[in-house]
Amino acid sequence: MKxxxxxxxxxxxxxxxxxxxxxxxxxxxxxxxxYIVMIYNSFHMMIQEENFGSTENLVTILSMxxxxxxxxxxxxxxxxxxxxxxxxxxxxxxxxxxxxxMVLMFAGVKSFAINIIIGIVIVAxxxxxxxxxxxxxxxxxxxxVVFESILEASAIIFCYGNxxxxxxxxxxxxxxxxxxxxxxxxxxxxxxxxxxxxxxLLQEFFALPVIQMVPVVGWNVAVTRLIxxxxxxxxxxxxxxxxxxxxxxxxxAWRMECTGAYYEDAMKFADExxxxxxKQKKGVASIPWLxxxxxxxxxxxxxxxxxxxxxxxxxxxxxxxxxxFIFGWNTLLCLGIGIxxxxxxxxxxxxxxxxxxxxxxxxxxxxxxxxxxxGYATKWSKELENPYTYLIPDTPLKKLWYATKIEHFRAIADxxxxxxxxxxxxxxxxxxxxxxxxxxxxxxxxxxxxxxxADALVGNTLGxxxxxxxxxxxxxxAIFIGIIAAVVAGILISVEAGFxxxxxxxxxxxxxxxxxASVSFTKMEVLE
Amino acid sequence: xxxxxxxxxxxxxxxxVDHVSFTVPGGQVGIxxxxxxxxxxxxxxxxxxxxxxxxxxGIEQMPARTLEAKRIFAYVPEMPAMFDALTVRxxxxxxxxxxxxxxxxxxxxxxxxxxxxEDKQNKLGNELSKGMMQKVSICCAxxxxxxxxxxxxxxxxxxxxxxxxLKEVVLELKAQGVTVLISTHMLEMVKELWDVMxxxxxxxxxxxxTREQAKDTDIEELFFRITGGGESE
Numbered sequence: 001m002k003x004x005x006x007x008x009x010x011x012x013x014x015x016x017x018x019x020x021x022x023x024x025x026x027x028x029x030x031x032x033x034x035y036i037v038m039i040y041n042s043f044h045m046m047i048q049e050e051n052f053g054s055t056e057n058l059v060t061i062l063s064m065x066x067x068x069x070x071x072x073x074x075x076x077x078x079x080x081x082x083x084x085x086x087x088x089x090x091x092x093x094x095x096x097x098x099x100x101x102m103v104l105m106f107a108g109v110k111s112f113a114i115n116i117i118i119g120i121v122i123v124a125x126x127x128x129x130x131x132x133x134x135x136x137x138x139x140x141x142x143x144x145v146v147f148e149s150i151l152e153a154s155a156i157i158f159c160y161g162n163x164x165x166x167x168x169x170x171x172x173x174x175x176x177x178x179x180x181x182x183x184x185x186x187x188x189x190x191x192x193x194x195x196x197x198x199x200x201l202l203q204e205f206f207a208l209p210v211i212q213m214v215p216v217v218g219w220n221v222a223v224t225r226l227i228x229x230x231x232x233x234x235x236x237x238x239x240x241x242x243x244x245x246x247x248x249x250x251x252x253a254w255r256m257e258c259t260g261a262y263y264e265d266a267m268k269f270a271d272e273x274x275x276x277x278x279k280q281k282k283g284v285a286s287i288p289w290l291x292x293x294x295x296x297x298x299x300x301x302x303x304x305x306x307x308x309x310x311x312x313x314x315x316x317x318x319x320x321x322x323x324x325f326i327f328g329w330n331t332l333l334c335l336g337i338g339i340x341x342x343x344x345x346x347x348x349x350x351x352x353x354x355x356x357x358x359x360x361x362x363x364x365x366x367x368x369x370x371x372x373x374x375g376y377a378t379k380w381s382k383e384l385e386n387p388y389t390y391l392i393p394d395t396p397l398k399k400l401w402y403a404t405k406i407e408h409f410r411a412i413a414d415x416x417x418x419x420x421x422x423x424x425x426x427x428x429x430x431x432x433x434x435x436x437x438x439x440x441x442x443x444x445x446x447x448x449x450x451x452x453x454a455d456a457l458v459g460n461t462l463g464x465x466x467x468x469x470x471x472x473x474x475x476x477x478a479i480f481i482g483i484i485a486a487v488v489a490g491i492l493i494s495v496e497a498g499f500x501x502x503x504x505x506x507x508x509x510x511x512x513x514x515x516x517a518s519v520s521f522t523k524m525e526v527l528e
Numbered sequence: 529x530x531x532x533x534x535x536x537x538x539x540x541x542x543x544x545v546d547h548v549s550f551t552v553p554g555g556q557v558g559i560x561x562x563x564x565x566x567x568x569x570x571x572x573x574x575x576x577x578x579x580x581x582x583x584x585x586g587i588e589q590m591p592a593r594t595l596e597a598k599r600i601f602a603y604v605p606e607m608p609a610m611f612d613a614l615t616v617r618x619x620x621x622x623x624x625x626x627x628x629x630x631x632x633x634x635x636x637x638x639x640x641x642x643x644x645x646e647d648k649q650n651k652l653g654n655e656l657s658k659g660m661m662q663k664v665s666i667c668c669a670x671x672x673x674x675x676x677x678x679x680x681x682x683x684x685x686x687x688x689x690x691x692x693x694l695k696e697v698v699l700e701l702k703a704q705g706v707t708v709l710i711s712t713h714m715l716e717m718v719k720e721l722w723d724v725m726x727x728x729x730x731x732x733x734x735x736x737x738t739r740e741q742a743k744d745t746d747i748e749e750l751f752f753r754i755t756g757g758g759e760s761e
Contacts, residue, residue, distance in 0.1 A: 003626025007611070010622070014613040014652065087609035088653065092619070092668070095576050096626040097598035259593040264579045 003096060004106045024466045047129045055228040056203055058130035062122065063206040063221045067184055070217045071177045073152065077159035078173045080265040083107040087274055090267045100260035101157050101253075108156050112149045119145040132228055139227045147246055148220075154249035160266075161258030180217075209234045216245060296321040308394035312402040315379045319406065326410050333369075334414040341365055342421030351427055359495060362422045362436050366415075370443045371475060380404045380448075384520060396521035400452075400514060403521070407448055408441060415440035435499040442503050443479075446510040450474040452517035474513065482506040529554040530575070530676050530707050535583035537570050544570045546731040547583070552724060554588075555705040557698060559718050561751055562728030568711045569606065571728075572680045575709070576603040587676050588707075599627060602674035606681040606711075608665035610653025616640075616664050617649040623668045631671050639667045642693050659685040666694060676707045683717045695721060715747050722747070727754045 019025040047053045076082030085093075085107055093103055119141045126132035126140065159170065191201055205211065212222040212234050222238020229235075299320035303313045319326045341362060344350070350358055383389045383403040392399065415437040423433040454471035485505040490498025530552040537545040545567045552558035562568050574581040577593055585592035587601050614622065620636055623629065640646045643663040648656070656664065662685045669677055679698075683691050698721050701708055712718055725742070727735035727750075735754035742750055 002628070003622050006625045007614070007622050010618050011611065011613045014615070014618075018613070018652075086611075087607075088611045090578065091605055091609045091665070092611070092622065092626075094578055095598065095601070095603045096623075097595045098626065099595065260577055261580045263577060267578050 001098065001102060004093070004098060004102070007093075008109070027469075028465060043125075044129070053129045053131055055126075055130055055132050055136075057199070058126050058132060059224055059228050060199065060203045060206055062224050064202065066220045066224065067206075067217055068181075070220065071181050074155060074159070075174050075177045077156055078170045078177070080160055080170075080262060081269055083156065083160065083266070084110075084273060085266045085270045087270050090263070090270050094260070094263045094267070100258045100262070101161055103260075104156050104160050104262075105153060108153055111152065112145075115149050115152070116145050126228070136227055140224070143223055143227065147243070150250055151216075151246045154246070154253040157253035157256065157258065158249065160262040161253070161256060163258060163261045164256075212238045213241075216242075219245065295323065297323060307392055308398040308402045310392070310402075311383060311389065311399065312405050315403075315406055318379060326406055327413065331410075331414060331417065334417040337365065337369060338418040338421040341418070342425040345422055346425040350425075354426075356495075358426045359428055359432055359436075361426065362419050362428070363439055363499075366418050366436075366440045367443055367479065369418075370440075370447055371472070371479070380407055384524075387524065389521065390524055396518040397515060399521040400449075400518040404448060408445060411441040411444035412437065414444070431496055432499065435496060435503065438503050439499060439506075442506045442510065446478055446506055446513070447471075447475060449510055449514040449517050450478065452520055453513050456517055456520045478506060478509045478513070481509065529586070529588055530558070530678075530709055531584070531586035531589075532571070532575065533584040533586070535571060535574055535581055535585065537567075537574055537579060537581045544731055545574070545581070548728075548731070548733050549583075550726050550733055550736065552707050552709050554707050555702060556723035557702050557708040557710065557721050558724045558726060559722040560709060560711040560726050560728065561713075561715065563755060564713075565730075566728040567731040568728055569680065570731075572603075572606075572678060572709075572711050575678055576601075576605075600672075600675035602669035602672040602677040604662075604665050604669045604677070604679045604682050606684065608658075608661040610656060610661050610664065612652065612654040614653050615650050616645055616653075616656070616660075616667075619653065619664055619668055620671045623671045627672045629671055629673050631673055636671060639670055642697070643667055643690055659687060659690070662686055663690055666697075670697065674706060677701065677709070679708065679710045679712075681712055681714075682710065683712065683714050691717060715751060719747050725750065727751060729755055 073082060083104065089103075089107075093106065098106075122144065123132075123137035123141050127134060127137045132140075159173075162170075188202075188205065191205060195201055206221055207225075210218075212218045212225070214221075219238045219242035222235040223242050225232075226235040226239050297320070299317060301313050301317040301320060303310060305313070324331075345358075345361065350361065354361065380403045383399075389399060389403070418440060419433060419436045422428070423436070428436070451471045454467050454474060458467050458470050482502040482505045486498040486502035488498075489501035532548060532550050535545055535548045536543070548567070548571060550558075560568050560571065570579065573579045575585050575592060577598070587597040590597040592598075592601070610619065611622075617636075617640075620639075624631055624636075637646070640649060643666065645660070645663055645667065648660060651660075653661075653664075662682070666679075666682060669679075682694060686694065695717070698708055698710070702721075702723075710718055710721070723739050725735075725737045725747070726733050727737075735750070737750060
C-alpha cells in the first residue's frame with residue numbers, strides 16, 4: 001500500500017513538473033480554457049434560449065447517461081478490459097506483496113477520480129442552469145461520488161477478482177448487458193417512430209415505474225429522481241433497492257477470495273493496449289480484432305527499376321498480398337461521404353437550392369474532411385522507420401516520391417468515390433467532375449507532404465498536438481492561397497479555370513513542401 | 529527453496545507446460561534451459577504469479593500467491609517495463625516501500641554504482657535505453673533483499689561490464705543463501721554459476737542435472753545431448 005501511494009504521488013508530481021517545462025502545455029492550457037469558455041457560453045445560450053433549464057430536463061439527461069454508462073462499464077469489467085494496466089504495472093506491481101484486490105483499486109482510482117470531476121460538473125451545471133438547489137447538488141454529489149464509486153469498485157472486484165464463476169458466466173453477463181442495451185435502444189426507437197419524437201417523450205420514458213425498477217441502472221435513475229424531483233413511492237423503493245444492492249455488492253466483494261488469477265488477462269490487455277498506443281502515436285489506424293484475423297494472399301511483383309523505385313515495388317507487393325489491396329477504411333469513409341452527398345443533394349433538391357454554387361459542395365465537403373481528419377499512417381510512414389530506406393543510394397526527393405506514390409493512386413480512387421455520386425445527382429459536368437477529383441488528390445497530397453514537413457521542422461519539441469497545429473497552419477495557408485488563385489481565375493476566365501488554377505497553385509505549393517519535407521529521407525535522426 | 533509441483537498451463541487447447549515439477553534447493557542456483565517455445569517463459573511467468581495454472585508453486589515452503597511469499601520473492605522479467613514518470617532512484621524507492629525492504633540508502637548507492645547507474649539516477653523511465661532498463665530492473669529486484677529470485681533472460685541487452693557484475697551478484701546471492709532461478713538461452717554466460725540444471729522441451733522437463741552429476745561435462749554438450757540440436761563433439 002505504501003508503495004502504491006508513493007507511486008501515485010511521484011507520478012503526479014513528476015508529470016506536473018515535466019508538463020510545466022514544456023511550452024506546449026501553456027498553449028494547450030490556453031486552448032483548453034478558451035474551449036471551456038466557448039462550451040460554457042454555447043450551453044448557457046442554448047439553455048436560456050430553449051428554456052431548457054429545469055430539474056426535469058437535468059434528470060432526463062442524467063438518466064440517459066446512467067442507462068448508457070453503467071451497462072457499458074459493466075461490459076468492460078466483465079470482459080476484463082475496463083481497467084487499464086500498463087506493462088510497468090505488470091512488472092512492478094503484480095508481483096509485489098499487495099493484495100490483488102488492492103491492485104484493482106489502484107487501477108480503479110483513475111475512474112473514481114473522473115467520477116469526482118464529473119460529479120462537480122453535474123452539480124455546477126445543475127445549480128447554475130437547471131435550477132437545482134445547493135443541497136440537491138450536494139446530495140447528488142454524495143450519491144454519485146461516494147455510493148456510485150462504492151458500487152463501481154465492488155463491481156470491479158466482482159468481475160475481475162472472481163475466481164469462482166467460470167468464464168462462461170462472464171461471457172453470459174456481457175451478452176445479457178448487450179441485450180439489455182439493445183432492448184432499451186429498441187424501445188426508444190419504437191417510441192420515436194410511433195409517437196412524435198421529442199425530449200418530453202424521453203422524460204416520460206424515464207419516469208415509467210418499470211424503468212426505475214430495472215436492477216441497478218433503473219434504481220440509479222430512481223435515486224436521481226428522488227434527489228432532484230422529490231420523493232414518490234417508486235423512487236423511494238428504487239433508492240432502497242439501490243442502497244441494499246450497493247451494500248450487498250460491497251460485502252460480496254469484500255469477502256470474495258482473490259489470489260490474482262486476473263493478472264493474466266490484465267497482462268494480455270496491457271500488452272495489447274501498449275501496442276495499440278504505439279501505433280496510434282504513429283497515426284496507424286488499428287483494429288486489433290481485424291489484425292488478429294488478417295490473412296495475406298500469395299502475390300508477386302516484377303521490379304521494373306532499381307534504387308528508390310524498389311521502395312514502390314516492395315510496397316506494391318505488400319499491398320497485393322493484402323486482401324483489400326490498397327483500399328481500407330478511408331476508402332469506405334469516402335464512399336459513405338460520397339453517397340451521403342449524393343443522397344442529401346438528391347432529396348433536398350440541391351440543384352435548385354444551391355444554383356450555380358452546387359459545384360462547390362463536393363470540394364467543400366472533401367476539403368473539410370481532409371482538413372479536419374488528421375489522416376492515418378500507411379506503409380509510406382513505415383519507410384521512415386526502416387534503416388534500409390536511408391541506405392538506398394538515391395536522392396531524398398526520389399525516395400519520398402516512390403515511398404508515397406501509392407498514396408496518390410489511393411487518393412485518386414478515394415476522390416472518385418467521394419465525387420461521383422454527388423456529381424451525378426447534382427448534375428455536374430464531366431470536366432468539372434474530373435477537376436474536382438484532381439483537386440481532392442491535390443489536397444490529399446498537400447496534407448501528406450505538409451504533415452511530413454511539420455514533423456521534420458517541429459520534431460518532438462511541441463508534441464503531437466503541436467505538430468498537428470503546425471501542419472494545419474501550413475495546410476490552411478496553402479488552401480487560402482489556392483482559393484485566392486481560384487477566385488481570380490474564376491472571375492476573369494471561367495469556373496473551370498478557377499478549379500484548374502487552384503489545382504496548379506496548390507500543386508506547386510505541395511511540391512515545394514514535398515521538396516522541403518524530403519529532408520526526412522536524408523537521415524533517421526531528423527525524426528528524433 | 530523454490531518448488532514447482534505438477535505445473536500445467538494451457539492456452540486454449542495448446543498445452544504450453546505439461547505437468548512440470550522441479551525444485552531449486554535453498555541457496556542454490558538453478559538454470560532453466562530449452563529451445564524457443566519450450567515453455568520456459570510460461571513457467572517463469574507462472575512462478576511470478578502472472579498466469580493462471582494448475583499445480584503448485586512454493587516459495588520457501590509457502591504458496592507463491594500469498595503475500596508472505598511475495599515479500600521475499602524478486603522477479604526480473606525478460607522485457608523490463610519502466611514507469612514513464614518515475615526516475616531510476618524513484619523506481620528503487622517504490623520497491624523499497626512496496627516490499628518494506630530493509631535495504632539502506634548506502635546499499636542502494638552501492639547497487640547503483642555497481643551497475644553504473646549512479647549518474648542516471650534522475651533519468652525518467654521513458655528516457656532509458658533497453659540495457660539501462662534491464663539494469664534498473666535488476667537493481668529493483670536486488671533492492672527487495674529477496675530469499676528467492678527469478679531472472680528471465682537477465683543478460684539480454686546488458687553490456688559486458690554489467691554481465692560480469694551480474695554474475696558476481698548471483699554468486700554473492702548464492703553465498704547469502706538466496707535461491708536463484710535463471711532462465712536463459714545464453715549457455716556460455718551461466719557456465720560457472722549453476723548448481724542444478726533443468727532442460728525443457730515441448731512443455732516438459734526432459735533433463736535434470738546437478739553440478740556433481742555433470743562433473744566436468746560442458747554445459748553445451750549436456751544441453752545438446754538432451755535436446756538433440758546443435759553440434760556436439
